[in-house]
Amino acid sequence: MSNERVVQQGLKQSPLLICLVALLIPGAGHLILKRVVRSLLMGGAVLLMFIIGIALGGHIYGVNNAGTGLLSYVFGFCNVGNGLLYGFSFLSGIGVEDQAVRPTSEYGNVFLMVSGLLNYILAMDAYDIASGRKH
Amino acid sequence: MTHFLVMTLFALLVAIVFGAVGRDTARGRVLYGVKVFIEFVGVGFMLAWLLYWIPN
Numbered sequence: 001m002s003n004e005r006v007v008q009q010g011l012k013q014s015p016l017l018i019c020l021v022a023l024l025i026p027g028a029g030h031l032i033l034k035r036v037v038r039s040l041l042m043g044g045a046v047l048l049m050f051i052i053g054i055a056l057g058g059h060i061y062g063v064n065n066a067g068t069g070l071l072s073y074v075f076g077f078c079n080v081g082n083g084l085l086y087g088f089s090f091l092s093g094i095g096v097e098d099q100a101v102r103p104t105s106e107y108g109n110v111f112l113m114v115s116g117l118l119n120y121i122l123a124m125d126a127y128d129i130a131s132g133r134k135h
Numbered sequence: 136m137t138h139f140l141v142m143t144l145f146a147l148l149v150a151i152v153f154g155a156v157g158r159d160t161a162r163g164r165v166l167y168g169v170k171v172f173i174e175f176v177g178v179g180f181m182l183a184w185l186l187y188w189i190p191n
Contacts, residue, residue: 038155045148052144107141114145118152125156135159 015130022126024083026119029126042122049115050085057099058108060089075109081116146175 022029027043030036061076080086089095095112099105128134154168 042152042155045151049145049148056141104137104141107138107145111145114149118149121152121156 015127018130019123019127022123023081023119026083026085026115026122029123030129033126033129035129042118046082046115046119046122047085049111049118050082053108053111053115054089054095056108056111057102057105058110058112059095059098059105060086060112062090075113078113078116081118081120082112083119086116142179143176146172146179150175 018029018032021032025043026046027039030039030042060079060082061072063073063076063080082089099108102108125134150168150172153171154164157167157171158164
């Protein structure tokens, strides 16, 4: 049995691990579970929402938003759902600055938050499939 | 028009995810996705119409 197969079987037996991978990379959980079409559709939708959000002038919220109000923590939680996209954006400085002067910046913020929330749903769906609750 | 396009795009992308997650059969997924999309756009229009009558 090759190492790759062992790793794949290990992932299949661990819904939590699949959930974590799905959370980090949109659509990856379903891809591991061999739901290729669903993975591409849903992962693509989340990725596209994130890209459109950035293009519209939205910005990601940090996890620590001291001084910017309690609601910022909720927004931060939503944004963190984007997984590695959030990390990449945060580290590269793309979409970090607030661009309130742009008329579409609020749309962008909503796109970024909803893409994170949708990715949470994808991760939970992948968990359900991996644990046998759903097909 | 840009605002409408953005709203439609938003509804489309969310409907794709909801449709794929919400039902078990391929037909059910497509129908549910279409339903969610129509509802998003419909509610958007309704809210826009209601807000139109509220004075500034």
